[in-house]
Amino acid sequence: MLTIGRHQFDVPFAQAALSGYSDLPMRRMARKYGAAYTLNEVVLDRLVTQRGKKSKKILRVADDDHPVGGQLLGADPDDFAPAAEAMADAGYDIIDINFGCPVKKVLGRCRGGFLLSTPNEALQIVQRVYDAVGATHPVTVKMRRGFDDSAEARDSFFAILDGAFDIGVSAVTVHARTVTQRYVGPSNWRYLAEVKQRVGDRVILGSGDLFSATACIAMMRETGVDGVTIARGAIGNPWIFEECRALWRGEPLPPPPTIQAQGDAIAEHWREVAAAYGDRHGARFMRKFAIKYVEHHPLAKDVRRAFVEAMTADDLHAVLDTWYDPTKDWPPVKRRDGHGDLVAAGASL
Numbered sequence: 001m002l003t004i005g006r007h008q009f010d011v012p013f014a015q016a017a018l019s020g021y022s023d024l025p026m027r028r029m030a031r032k033y034g035a036a037y038t039l040n041e042v043v044l045d046r047l048v049t050q051r052g053k054k055s056k057k058i059l060r061v062a063d064d065d066h067p068v069g070g071q072l073l074g075a076d077p078d079d080f081a082p083a084a085e086a087m088a089d090a091g092y093d094i095i096d097i098n099f100g101c102p103v104k105k106v107l108g109r110c111r112g113g114f115l116l117s118t119p120n121e122a123l124q125i126v127q128r129v130y131d132a133v134g135a136t137h138p139v140t141v142k143m144r145r146g147f148d149d150s151a152e153a154r155d156s157f158f159a160i161l162d163g164a165f166d167i168g169v170s171a172v173t174v175h176a177r178t179v180t181q182r183y184v185g186p187s188n189w190r191y192l193a194e195v196k197q198r199v200g201d202r203v204i205l206g207s208g209d210l211f212s213a214t215a216c217i218a219m220m221r222e223t224g225v226d227g228v229t230i231a232r233g234a235i236g237n238p239w240i241f242e243e244c245r246a247l248w249r250g251e252p253l254p255p256p257p258t259i260q261a262q263g264d265a266i267a268e269h270w271r272e273v274a275a276a277y278g279d280r281h282g283a284r285f286m287r288k289f290a291i292k293y294v295e296h297h298p299l300a301k302d303v304r305r306a307f308v309e310a311m312t313a314d315d316l317h318a319v320l321d322t323w324y325d326p327t328k329d330w331p332p333v334k335r336r337d338g339h340g341d342l343v344a345a346g347a348s349l
Contacts, residue, residue, distance in 0.1 A: 026289070072087070075115075211233035237292065
């Protein structure tokens with residue numbers, strides 16, 4: 001089991017917080033296919049406490065959306081505590097602090113990954129959040145393995161890691177790239193192994209280059225981390241969670257989703273999006289998910305073009321009817337192998 005504070009999960013596979021993606025529809029899809037724990041997309045602390053439509057949306061937690069983590073981003077320690085309290089009161093089960101976002105706009109405002117370069121400020125934030133909600137809700141931290149590859153960045157990383165656990169956080173997620181790397185180049189799993197060895201029984205979740213169930217299991221075996229948070233690898237690929245469950249049980253990797261299974265999943269995701277945002281806005285919002293789902297399709301380039309051109313709900317249904325007709329004779333479907341490469345069904349993984 002994976003344990004985060006008072007919460008126990010039957011498998012150690014979670015859907016990460018993904019800005020612009022991990023909304024309620026995506027989280028519901030992830031849960032349906034086996035995610036043990038999901039996180040809402042990262043939100044700015046000040047938006048949580050400012051009255052308006054945005055805060056109402058952030059603080060609306062559905063009855064079936066548990067356990068769910070709320071991830072906060074910001075720069076001022078004074079803003080974190082009231083935001084954490086509001087999210088805890090709204091029904092979020094775990095409060096997560098983002099020290100990992102590598103986006104230039106975020107860094108320029110001294111948020112996210114920038115705070116890895118200022119350990120004193122980072123630990124002030126952790127302390128404020130823990131003081132505000134730690135008695136009732138687990139507090140966790142999301143980090144990258146340093147701001148860059150310098151010795152100073154390494155020292156700052158471990159100062160924050162050790163300090164956060166000393167304060168009382170229940171788990172730390174470590175993305176095995178630096179902030180300056182963003183998403184370029186391989187993640188350093190050896191660093192994850194070093195981190196886990198350093199903290200002992202304390203909970204470390206790994207992240208980075210997890211585009212297949214095979215990679216998720218490999219990360220846990222090679223590094224000893226207690227669980228993994230799947231980020232970009234879960235967009236348009238909810239099946240990754242049931243595949244992880246199968247491998248975790250020692251079973252063979254399930255077959256990749258058939259054309260019909262792909263179409264059914266996209267249609268269900270679309271229904272969730274339409275219910276959340278309405279047909280008009282939802283149709284355009286759904287396209288960014290749809291173009292990730294199509295990676296499993298044997299004719300992905302053509303299907304992607306069709307989804308990009310879809311502007312209305314009727315257009316989306318037409319794409320599904322045309323490209324996901326199970327009665328047609330399609331080439332083999334695709335899935336990602338342990339290296340993240342797309343391969344046809346039946347190919348060696």
